[in-house]
Amino acid sequence: MQAVAYKTIVRKEVLRFSRIWKQTLIPPVITNILYFIIFGNLIGDRIGEIESFSYTDFIFPGLLLMSVITHSYTNTVSSLYISKYHRYIEELLVSPIQNYTILAGFITGGVIRGLSVGVVVILAAQFFVTFTVHNIFLMLVVIFLSSTLFSMCGFLNGLFANDWDDINVIPTFIMTPLTYLGGIFFSISMLPGIWQEIALINPILYLINALRFSMLGITDVSIMIAFSIILLFNIVLASLCLYFLNIGKGLRT
Numbered sequence: 001m002q003a004v005a006y007k008t009i010v011r012k013e014v015l016r017f018s019r020i021w022k023q024t025l026i027p028p029v030i031t032n033i034l035y036f037i038i039f040g041n042l043i044g045d046r047i048g049e050i051e052s053f054s055y056t057d058f059i060f061p062g063l064l065l066m067s068v069i070t071h072s073y074t075n076t077v078s079s080l081y082i083s084k085y086h087r088y089i090e091e092l093l094v095s096p097i098q099n100y101t102i103l104a105g106f107i108t109g110g111v112i113r114g115l116s117v118g119v120v121v122i123l124a125a126q127f128f129v130t131f132t133v134h135n136i137f138l139m140l141v142v143i144f145l146s147s148t149l150f151s152m153c154g155f156l157n158g159l160f161a162n163d164w165d166d167i168n169v170i171p172t173f174i175m176t177p178l179t180y181l182g183g184i185f186f187s188i189s190m191l192p193g194i195w196q197e198i199a200l201i202n203p204i205l206y207l208i209n210a211l212r213f214s215m216l217g218i219t220d221v222s223i224m225i226a227f228s229i230i231l232l233f234n235i236v237l238a239s240l241c242l243y244f245l246n247i248g249k250g251l252r253t
Contacts, residue, residue, distance in 0.1 A: 005097040006105050013109020017075055017116075024075075028067045028117050029124045035063050036128035039185060050187055051218045060129045061212040062184030067121045068143055069150040069207075072114030073175065076106050076151045077167045080158030089251060099245045103155065107241075110151030111144065118143055138214035145230050146207045150175075152237040159241075159250040178204045183212075188220045203229055 017024045036056060044055030051058070083089035092102050125131060133139055157170045182204035188196050199205055206226035213219040219226070244250070 001096065002098055002101045005095075006101050006108075009092075009102065009105025010108045010112070013075070013079060013106065014112055016079060016109075017113045024071070024113065025117060025120050028071060029120050032063050032067060032121050033124060033128070035059070036125070040128060051216075053216055053218070054130070057129050057132070057216065058187075058212075059185055060125055060131075061215045062182070062208045064118060064121055064125070065143070065146060065208055065211050066179050066184060068114040068118045068147050069179075070171070070175065071117040072110040072147040073150040073154040073157075073171065075113040076110035076154030077158040077161070077170075078154075079109060080106055080155055081161050081164070081167050084158070084161075084251065093248070093251060100242060103238075103241055103245055106155055107148060107151045110154055111147045114147035114151065115143065118147075133215055134217035135214045139211065142207070142210045142214055142230070145234055146211070149207075149230065149234050149237060152234070152241050155241050156237065156244065159244050161250070175204075178202050181205075182208050183220060184208060203233060206230065 039059060040054075040056030044059075047055045049055070080089070083092075122131065153170055153175075157167060161167045161169075181199065182202050183199070188199045188205070191199060200221070206221055206229045209219045209221045210223060210226040210230065213223055213226075
């Protein structure tokens with residue numbers, strides 16, 4: 001029964017974002033094309049190469065990751081909040097479906113949207129970058145774990161959200177600042193000493209560098225440390241999501 005419930009939730013999630021593909025899949029392509037043109041070509045020509053890679057090639061892994069995690073988050077937080085707003089989440093809560101099945105269904109939907117966005121961004125990037133992969137297995141693992149991580153962030157935000165404005169809290173005050181300061185457009189080796197130490201506190205720095213290593217073979221941090229942090233955050237967030245779901249946080253009044 002749990003398998004059927006899981007597949008049903010996932011199918012609902014996929015149908016939800018695929019019906020409006022012009023809003024869910026096209027905007028990230030346009031956004032990244034603008035990044036490639038403005039930062040990659042216009043500004044990148046002045047910056048030159050970074051560690052033997054053109055500036056456009058250097059920033060591509062970070063832009064790809066930003067697109068994946070943003071849409072993984074957005075799908076889950078919006079879907080969960082809509083289900084709360086229209087109260088059909090109550091049908092899941094009173095059914096024999098286990099909470100871990102509900103959680104897995106929502107998270108999988110977010111991951112599928114994130115991966116779908118990643119695919120279309122990669123296809124669009126072929127016209128602007130030299131697409132290289134240093135380790136395809138590592139690349140897929142990093143993208144999957146990062147997508148899962150931010151899908152769970154979206155689930156948590158959706159649980160705590162009390163109105164439509166609340167679902168923008170994490171993107172506005174956490175994701176956007178940390179992403180832009182996480183080394184998308186620069187190597188932290190370019191920063192002065194104290195700022196390098198501060199940058200190392202940023203968890204998104206490790207995600208970006210893990211993906212950059214898997215694609216270009218270069219990194220500012222230890223890959224072992226990066227993977228340890230990614231796995232740790234996934235475990236912690238999964239535990240928090242399940243805990244708050246079990247106590248009915250934001251779902252039961």
